[in-house]
Amino acid sequence: MDTLESLVIARRLRVPIDAPAAPTSGWGEVAARQLDAALLSVGFKCSAALLERLAGLPGETVVDLGVRVLAAVRHLVGDHIQHNVYFVEFPKNVPDNVEFWVGLLRQAMLDPVAAASVQPATLNLLALPGYGRYQHTYADLLAAHAELIPLAGDRVTVLELGASLEAEARELYFSLAGSEVPLSAEDLVALRSLAAFCAEEPERIPMRESRAVVNEVRLAAGRPLLVDTVTDVLRLACGCSGGDVTLATPTRFRSFSRSERRALLRALDAVASPAKLGDVSKHRERWKRLGERLHPGEHPQFPRAAHVFEVARGVRQARGLDSRVEAALSAGRTGEAVELLEKTPGALLRRLDHLLRSGTSASAVLEAAEKAAAGASGRVLLSLREHLQNRFTPAAGRVFANRHGRAWTTADTRSPIEENVVSRAVAILDEEITRRLPDPGTLIVAPEALDIALPLSGKAVAPGLGMLPRGSLSAVDGELLRFFVHWRQAERRTDYDLSALMLDASYGNPQHISWTSYHNAFAEYSGDLVDAADGASEFIDIRLAQAKRSIIIPQVNIYAGEAFDEAAEAFFGYMTRDAEQEGMPFEPRTVRMKSDLRGAGRVALPLVFLRGDDGAWRVKWLHLYLKGHPGFNQVEGNRVTASLLVRSIVERDHLRVRYLADLLRRKGSPGEHTTYIGLQAPADLPEGARVYTPGTLHELIPA
Template identity: 80%
Template sequence: MESLVIARRLRVPVGAVPAGPTPGWGEIAARQLDAALLSVGFACSPALLERLSGLRGETVLDLGVRVLAAVRELVGDHVQHNAYFIDFPENVPDTLEFWAGLLREALLDVVVAERVQPATVNLLTLPGYGRYQHGYADLLAAHAELVPLAGDRVTVLDLGGSLEEEARELYFSLAGSEAPLAEEDLAVLRALAGFCADEPERVPVRENRAIVNEVRLAAGRPLLVDTVTDVLRLACGVSGGDVTLSAPTRFRSFRRAERRVLLQALDAVATPAKLGDVPRHREQWKRLGERLHPHEYPRLPRAAHVFEVARGVRRAASLDGRVEAALSAGRTGDALALLENTPGALLRRLDHLLRTGHSASAVLDAAEQAATGVSGRVLLSLREHLQNRLAPAAGRVFVNRHGRAWAAPDARAPLGEQVLARAVAMLDEEITRRLPDPGELILDPGVLDVALPLSGKAVVPGLGMLPRGSLSPVDGELLRFFVHWRQAAQRTDYDLSALMLDADYGNPEHISWTNYGNDFAEYSGDLTSAKDGASEFINVRLADATRPIIIPQVFIFTGEGFDEAAEAFFGYMTRDAEQEGRPFEPRTVRMKSDLRGAGRVALPFVVLRDDDSRWWVKWLHLYLKGYPHFNQVEGHRVTASLLVRSIVERDHLRVRHLADLLRAKNSTAGHTTYIGLQAPADLPEGARVYTPATLHELIPA
């Protein structure tokens, strides 16, 4: 729990200093910890240093070991990053010459030569290919120490309260999120729910509510349910299954008391209007009915109706089905009448309704009435959608909850400018009304281009992670991508590659295991197994780059998937040209996060050069399905180019927009609101602070 708080909030839970004189050598130990943290790009805030100095030296040392371990894992320094070519990025050979040299050595070995078939040479049969030829100590000896520069990353660790206080704050923040959470965040939420004694009053996202309900069910407290699907999510959660309902769950046997509580909750919400949600998860309802035995509870007839609908004994038309039938028959007015009772569904279909030929004024009148009854996230999502309808898009990108993406041509009819202007103005007015009074608003300019976290499902938590569509400047002359993986049970080969395109997303060039370098980039060498862990790097000299678009990618060539491997993570570093050092230097890491998902190709972000020759990272968080084996950059060039172009050219809703709406409010409060990448130390007491870790709290309810 302590490591969790440190990694997620960059705060060290310390608690109060014991009263009385300071025993031991706490100040010396605190300074030693600060120096050790600096070696991996972290530092203690003045308040944290002062608090640690008031503790016993032994206590500080024990705490320091845990803090250092947490931040080293956060930045990726908890493993040894060796490189295939010991002098990387220097002395990287030509690809074909390197292969020919390995083949020549193999043919000189009589035993190996018998295994080599001249017609089809398998690189894996050549001695030395794909396996480290030197130890990590040899790599360190071949590289000079990193030259510290002012541009190196220094992430400040702030002083936290007690572990219980910090865990409670994180729990309430995640549980109260207006945006859906990533799988990793849901796992954290479950751990926090079991650790914390208090519960949040409001849990708007239904997956989060299911996890909170798990604790309530175990404690015998009333459940938070208002749809039949809430009960199904809870049953999946307590069975160790998926509360998002994207994967089937094998339900466990429930105790009689649990069955009674679940069926009572189901009976309370299973109205005829809500039974239409049952067919969507028909098979899971059938399996759950086998475990709950609803026939044993005749006093709960509406609960039994749910399972009758699942088995097809009782009919229940869904709202979506009735709306689609009306629209297909050209009865847009009837569809509007149905949707008026479900404001969220109406706004999600607004674009479609405006293209049916029905009176745009009537549709917008209905939308204005519905806007007051939907969540702030729906309003912001629709606002982003409509602002991208002003001009035809290069393509439409569809991304599921796991980050799996695909693109299609945009064949939608355009919307009128006046219609769009009225809809956008209506949304901005309602969003502004819901935003809190900012008081004195302080903005870090670096956060203005961060996209609003309207969904966190595809974003894996880590160091420096930002929502899809966010822009981050690249500070440094050298950009270095890295990937590290360790296989669990079978030989696993990941390949780090980079696709490089011109301004029109054409004229492709790549760096990968089939092309070790060009005029401005070098590849560290191909590793084909990772029993003890393997790392690959791509070094890019930005000043010499002849392509303004660089797309780093991680391919699964063979073996275990990202979520099957014992460990798999990706990141990037930036350095100045005069900085040498090892291939991996933790204080130069700007971003690091785990790789996960069912896709076989990962596209974390794209690197772009603007008209002023400045470089930017635009976050993608995409995964492609890929092939079961032998994925490589040449085979996915067209798909990756279309996906990346569609997202790069999309106008994402950013913090800048909410900041403009906050400024427009007539503030009368006496507090301060700060929005930035990292909170400064001199903020007034009681200031509301929003950083990337808590940016979801800025989305209005």
């Protein structure tokens, strides 16, 4: 229960309360105000409704609930651990690099034991005594820093009053399960917990991975499975084996009980039509391994299920749609390819650019696209709309990112498409998207929400505080920018390096801050840590008004040890402060964004800070990872790749809330109900208003 409660608080910023109000002696009100004060110290506060509700509860209940709420929000903001730094007075008195290394060498030479190991021919500076490990305690750090001066610009996130835990969990479950965009790995884990807790299910579960997670619960309960392709059964088998339902990584299948084998084979038999057997070849080896666990030969009552494994072994032939389409296109038979794709509207629209460049009649292709638009998902329509609006924009390169955020670029070698053809395609999409949008009634959109990118995929975005989809833009308030990384190794020594690549407006004239360059005229580095058995934190401080570059790209390099998703804990974030605020290196109320690091890459590029022509700074969200090297990654070594990737994302015109807001205004008219889109709902909204914030923005994507 505590896990679900923390999940609701972190994802919804709502506090579930089951206990009914009862007459109290007044201690509940005192405890509620004490909780509110404690929350304010980490940048949160209770809404008026929540405070009033808590005041009506017994004091003991408020105290118990307050402990859990405070723990949840401290973890959300990254304040659940004590952040120490290598240089105790950071950002003051950070030494010059040469001065620092000379000091370490001098210290080593004065130690007879250490001096004996210092050989000039094989000198390893990183192995010098005292390097890369804390030289003081957290208490020493506290003594070296004054308390934070609270200012009006500090972040204050309001926690709202929730309904019962059961009701809040159900609402979150329906939101995640009914999402029209793929969920992140963390959301799939949350969905699994919610599916096991909630008795009801949403009527529609559009995403295949989400459906597999829900099917795990249905299989355990002996209920019918929700499958309509053979791959749905494969995803379910992977999920039941503790593997990856996205099929991105191999799964070692467990042994299934006889009832489970029958249920899986029955579901497979129901969907394994000849037309769908073509999908088997995409995951041929996985099907072979699964067949070894399901023993289809022992169940002759499911003959079509047996055909799946015959295709996997090559005993039976089945050509998939993709291979037939590729064969037609390779032979120049575009009309045939279009006819094949008309059976799968989403696939046709995903190939629209290719079809329009294939040399056949653009009118015929657009006519097929217009028919397909009515049958494709809203996410496909929006993704194609974003693609087409960038078709004529010169870019540094085409950028691609997989489901893990691993990114790469390539030159754009596509042949052009006539502008009138693209304009007609865009008009078709706009008309269909508008048709699917609900009547918003009275629409209110907060100005700061207009530049949030639509969440067309959530896979690369780990949930956290202040997270926005890739391509989103938001203002940076404050004179001091400080970003941070914290990690704790699981089994072996792990060294992450926080760095910053700084470029001018033309993405040239590079400069960096890292363990090889501790400071410059406007930035300081907190010091390099090379071991995180008990956790390690690194910071970079930047005085924005004095910055000599217009583009600042923070990055986290894995120098040695465990990958981001192997470490016991790893997260990144940034804070902003005013010049007169000192305080500790980590102050939770100044944190604007914090999220876990994960992904298969060895270099993380979470976001980029950009200075506009007006001198104001904004942040654009990247959620990207570079492959990097197996070890010894440094900011100097990936400068060109990082610059090109960031430039490709920055120059891309992402589809934003502004676009949907314009369509909603065009469709709707002021009415009895209200729709609000913003970063956080205001307190004065009419009762029953439909609210979309970053945590529920995926609900805006039409079906």
